[in-house]
Amino acid sequence: MKEITPKSKDASKWYTDVILKSELADYSPVKGTMVIRPYGFALWESIQSFMDRLIKKRGVKNAYFPLFIPERFLKKEKEHVEGFSPQLAVVTYAGGEELTEKLIVRPTSETIMYEMYKQWFHSWRDLPVLINQWNNVVRWEKRTYLFLRTSEFLWQEGHCAHLTEKENMETVLWALNLYKKTYQELMGVYGICGLKSSSEKFAGAKKTFTYEALMPDGKALQSSTSHDLGQNFAKAFDWTVLDQNGNALYPYQNSWGFSTRSIGGLILAHGDDNGLVLPPKIAPIQIVIVPIYKTETKNKVIEYSEKIKSLLRSFRTELDLRDDETAGFKFNKWELKGVPLRIEVGEKEMAGQILTLARRDTKEKIKIKQADLKVSVKKLLDEMQKAIFFKHKQMTEENTHQTEDYDEFKKIMKTTKGFIYAFWCENPQCEEKIKQETKATTRCLPLDAKTEKGSCIYCQKPAKHRWLFAQSY
Amino acid sequence: MKEITPKSKDASKWYTDVILKSELADYSPVKGTMVIRPYGFALWESIQSFMDRLIKKRGVKNAYFPLFIPERFLKKEKEHVEGFSPQLAVVTYAGGEELTEKLIVRPTSETIMYEMYKQWFHSWRDLPVLINQWNNVVRWEKRTYLFLRTSEFLWQEGHCAHLTEKENMETVLWALNLYKKTYQELMGVYGICGLKSSSEKFAGAKKTFTYEALMPDGKALQSSTSHDLGQNFAKAFDWTVLDQNGNALYPYQNSWGFSTRSIGGLILAHGDDNGLVLPPKIAPIQIVIVPIYKTETKNKVIEYSEKIKSLLRSFRTELDLRDDETAGFKFNKWELKGVPLRIEVGEKEMAGQILTLARRDTKEKIKIKQADLKVSVKKLLDEMQKAIFFKHKQMTEENTHQTEDYDEFKKIMKTTKGFIYAFWCENPQCEEKIKQETKATTRCLPLDAKTEKGSCIYCQKPAKHRWLFAQSY
Numbered sequence: 044m045k046e047i048t049p050k051s052k053d054a055s056k057w058y059t060d061v062i063l064k065s066e067l068a069d070y071s072p073v074k075g076t077m078v079i080r081p082y083g084f085a086l087w088e089s090i091q092s093f094m095d096r097l098i099k100k101r102g103v104k105n106a107y108f109p110l111f112i113p114e115r116f117l118k119k120e121k122e123h124v125e126g127f128s129p130q131l132a133v134v135t136y137a138g139g140e141e142l143t144e145k146l147i148v149r150p151t152s153e154t155i156m157y158e159m160y161k162q163w164f165h166s167w168r169d170l171p172v173l174i175n176q177w178n179n180v181v182r183w184e185k186r187t188y189l190f191l192r193t194s195e196f197l198w199q200e201g202h203c204a205h206l207t208e209k210e211n212m213e214t215v216l217w218a219l220n221l222y223k224k225t226y227q228e229l230m231g232v233y234g235i236c237g238l239k240s241s242s243e244k245f246a247g248a249k250k251t252f253t254y255e256a257l258m259p260d261g262k263a264l265q266s267s268t269s270h271d272l273g274q275n276f277a278k279a280f281d282w283t284v285l286d287q288n289g290n291a292l293y294p295y296q297n298s299w300g301f302s303t304r305s306i307g308g309l310i311l312a313h314g315d316d317n318g319l320v321l322p323p324k325i326a327p328i329q330i331v332i333v334p335i336y337k338t339e340t341k342n343k344v345i346e347y348s349e350k351i352k353s354l355l356r357s358f359r360t361e362l363d364l365r366d367d368e369t370a371g372f373k374f375n376k377w378e379l380k381g382v383p384l385r386i387e388v389g390e391k392e393m394a395g396q397i398l399t400l401a402r403r404d405t406k407e408k409i410k411i412k413q414a415d416l417k418v419s420v421k422k423l424l425d426e427m428q429k430a431i432f433f434k435h436k437q438m439t440e441e442n443t444h445q446t447e448d449y450d451e452f453k454k455i456m457k458t459t460k461g462f463i464y465a466f467w468c469e470n471p472q473c474e475e476k477i478k479q480e481t482k483a484t485t486r487c488l489p490l491d492a493k494t495e496k497g498s499c500i501y502c503q504k505p506a507k508h509r510w511l512f513a514q515s516y
Numbered sequence: 517m518k519e520i521t522p523k524s525k526d527a528s529k530w531y532t533d534v535i536l537k538s539e540l541a542d543y544s545p546v547k548g549t550m551v552i553r554p555y556g557f558a559l560w561e562s563i564q565s566f567m568d569r570l571i572k573k574r575g576v577k578n579a580y581f582p583l584f585i586p587e588r589f590l591k592k593e594k595e596h597v598e599g600f601s602p603q604l605a606v607v608t609y610a611g612g613e614e615l616t617e618k619l620i621v622r623p624t625s626e627t628i629m630y631e632m633y634k635q636w637f638h639s640w641r642d643l644p645v646l647i648n649q650w651n652n653v654v655r656w657e658k659r660t661y662l663f664l665r666t667s668e669f670l671w672q673e674g675h676c677a678h679l680t681e682k683e684n685m686e687t688v689l690w691a692l693n694l695y696k697k698t699y700q701e702l703m704g705v706y707g708i709c710g711l712k713s714s715s716e717k718f719a720g721a722k723k724t725f726t727y728e729a730l731m732p733d734g735k736a737l738q739s740s741t742s743h744d745l746g747q748n749f750a751k752a753f754d755w756t757v758l759d760q761n762g763n764a765l766y767p768y769q770n771s772w773g774f775s776t777r778s779i780g781g782l783i784l785a786h787g788d789d790n791g792l793v794l795p796p797k798i799a800p801i802q803i804v805i806v807p808i809y810k811t812e813t814k815n816k817v818i819e820y821s822e823k824i825k826s827l828l829r830s831f832r833t834e835l836d837l838r839d840d841e842t843a844g845f846k847f848n849k850w851e852l853k854g855v856p857l858r859i860e861v862g863e864k865e866m867a868g869q870i871l872t873l874a875r876r877d878t879k880e881k882i883k884i885k886q887a888d889l890k891v892s893v894k895k896l897l898d899e900m901q902k903a904i905f906f907k908h909k910q911m912t913e914e915n916t917h918q919t920e921d922y923d924e925f926k927k928i929m930k931t932t933k934g935f936i937y938a939f940w941c942e943n944p945q946c947e948e949k950i951k952q953e954t955k956a957t958t959r960c961l962p963l964d965a966k967t968e969k970g971s972c973i974y975c976q977k978p979a980k981h982r983w984l985f986a987q988s989y
Contacts, residue, residue, distance in 0.1 A: 106554045132611070
């Protein structure tokens with residue numbers, strides 16, 4: 044196994060090395076796209092199963108809408124088509140013929156879905172509409188940045204419609220909270236919930252809410268978004284429903300998406316120089332057992348290892364029986380893959396009924412009695428899940444600044460980077476200037492931001508709120 | 517609710533009516549494509565969860581390969597590209613530019629996957645390769661036949677590779693058996709497992725195995741296929757691995773797919789003039805409770821209905837509380853949707869603690885004591901699952917013929933249709949002539965076919981086996 048570049052030396056090279064060598068994913072022959080290998084896809088399956096249960100619990104149902112969207116549909120919402128057109132992939136030829144109408148490979152499904160909503164739902168009794176889909180979307184990229192920026196990615200896109208603005212906003216915030224919960228409870232990734240500025244919002248949305256997570260290199264990752272579409276799309280598609288009094292009204296709509304991009308955040312947030320560090324709840328393999336034996340003890344040690352494995356069958360446990368790799372090689376391999384716990388099993392362990400658990404995150408080694416195995420492992424995995432989240436939260440807090448001085452702002456963005464809270468007058472020109480001068484953009488207005496009397500860090504004009512700034516992926 | 521066309525009058529119109537009116541699916545604005553609505557998608561989710569568990573149990577892991585395949589890849593296996601080229605959708609324009617190499621929207625993923633296998637796997641230790649993916653594929657169609665023939669469909673495609681021909685064939689037959697199990701145990705659809713003739717096999721395969729199910733209109737549905745690819749693709753991609761002795765060898769490969777087309781078979785096989793009939797195991801809603809009340813008893817009856825619902829919480833139970841529909845309308849609605857059991861709850865039931873269960877398949881009404889509710893429902897649902905399968909099996913057997921007389925063969929294909937076992941010499945010209953004259957094709961050589969001394973039903977030359985013939989979807 045070749046070495047991976049240390050994270051501290053070159054975070055970007057480290058990131059690619061880790062993904063390729065831990066076999067999470069690979070480049071595909073088409074520029075801008077990637078292959079998600081089984082070990083990486085298992086992370087996505089963990090995310091899907093965690094989120095899908097909560098989505099269904101809310102009463103939202105899964106469906107499937109077509110991959111191809113007629114070009115004219117995309118054009119119905121002006122901002123929407125302007126936002127997406129540079130990134131579209133277009134089918135012009137199919138079934139042996141030039142198409143009379145070009146087909147867009149969906150970059151997102153608002154337009155095709157809302158055309159159907161208009162056909163299906165006509166009365167207040169049909170609302171709320173609560174529909175989600177798990178699918179693939181395409182937004183053209185010339186260069187692949189594995190997981191973080193790829194022409195095709197997997198996601199879920201929820202698209203609900205309500206009679207009232209209030210109910211609509213409840214769904215928008217429920218989805219944002221679902222994403223926060225997934226990041227925090229499953230993936231151990233801390234972040235800030237907030238509102239996007241108008242220049243950063245989704246093309247066609249009234250308001251966009253985001254979960255922004257800080258990565259250890261000081262850059263922020265927009266980790267998922269939930270959009271209040273207001274009545275924009277309903278009007279663009281001329282979709283009305285009759286309310287209880289027989290009046291036609293445009294439904295209020297929202298859309299919310301969580302993608303395989305999140306896996307990039309998971310890797311960046313927790314990994315170290317030895318490779319991935321996976322929180323136990325999302326880890327495809329939670330425990331690996333490595334038997335250590337000489338030829339004459341092989342059978343006995345393997346038999347004992349299998350016993351240990353069966354004691355741990357309520358966890359995702361793997362027994363590494365390859366006989367062409369040394370124990371040292373195996374330790375490195377499973378560290379690289381971020382498996383939370385490693386158990387070494389040899390003659391000594393058999394004799395003493397004492398096992399050593401090696402913890403991936405802290406590298407501690409913990410000795411336990413075999414009789415306590417299941418309970419100890421459960422406790423340790425729970426502890427690790429919390430510790431990994433806490434470490435990321437702490438890293439975020441240590442790299443979060445607040446300043447009223449633009450020189451200091453610039454200095455931070457040149458050196459350690461990180462999150463900066465700063466007053467902004469909400470004029471897009473100041474936002475643009477700050478971006479040009481520091482590469483930092485407004486990440487969001489945190490949901491819990493206080494209203495204050497301040498002055499814009501750029502133009503000094505009055506500003507009511509401290510926005511969260513950072514450079515971003 | 518508008519009437520549906522009786523199945524006996526026009527099976528094809530009935531089929532479309534049922535799908536649209538039960539809200540399983542709808543036509544999408546792009547010709548050849550469809551939208552799978554939540555009620556239809558829930559069927560696919562049942563199938564996915566049933567199959568995915570068995571796929572994982574076999575050690576096959578899920579992954580995700582890109583939607584776009586470079587044109588040159590598809591051309592590597594000659595038969596493969598010839599088979600698929602009339603049906604391809606092609607992206608020629610992306611990210612604001614004409615592409616230098618056209619991209620094919622995957623019709624199936626052999627070529628993109630095997631290019632990666634070649635990069636990843638080099639030694640006998642890396643085999644078997646056991647990979648599956650759940651995704652969407654595109655094979656252009658001008659006219660949509662909902663579920664049965666659509667330009668885009670959802671499926672799983674398994675792609676394994678082995679060191680030996682024997683192991684490879686074990687996987688091919690395991691997959692075929694997985695499909696049989698899914699059809700028979702989950703979907704209640706009887707069918708025949710067998711080998712495809714060379715003209716009907718998958719483009720690029722050495723052998724194709726199929727599950728063929730007879731529909732009540734006398735036509736067969738090719739319901740899923742498992743392919744022995746031999747070394748064809750390994751050679752086309754020049755993929756070799758080193759065996760235990762250090763010799764390079766081409767791995768043996770297989771691929772197997774099960775698609776949303778199967779839902780078309782489910783609908784056709786069991787439905788009746790009142791709509792869908794869903795086997796309980798796959799039904800998104802297994803039991804519906806319809807409360808029947810007058811204004812003055814409303815609260816009491818609803819409260820009692822909720823109690824009944826909570827007693828049935830281990831089943832997928834729905835309580836229909838809409839107050840703008842009559843009980844009769846509701847009965848029709850849930851019958852149309854194929855819900856296995858309906859429970860009517862009114863004052864009489866409350867007083868007597870006796871409930872009436874209406875069975876969707878046989879339309880029987882069964883009175884039971886409320887105290888026995890859970891046990892009775894469980895027993896009844898199990899019974900229905902078996903009865904629905906048995907009924908389809910019986911229908912298939914009643915419409916299966918064996919003949920050595922070509923005039924009789926033609927007569928059957930003109931009238932009742934169905935399956936016909938007939939000797940065939942395995943000359944593709946006879947197969948083609950039979951198709952032209954009777955519209956019937958060879959469906960398969962059943963796995964359990966005996967070797968006999970017969971003569972071809974068409975040319976009278978010696979023939980060893982009776983093949984299964986039918987007209988097909």
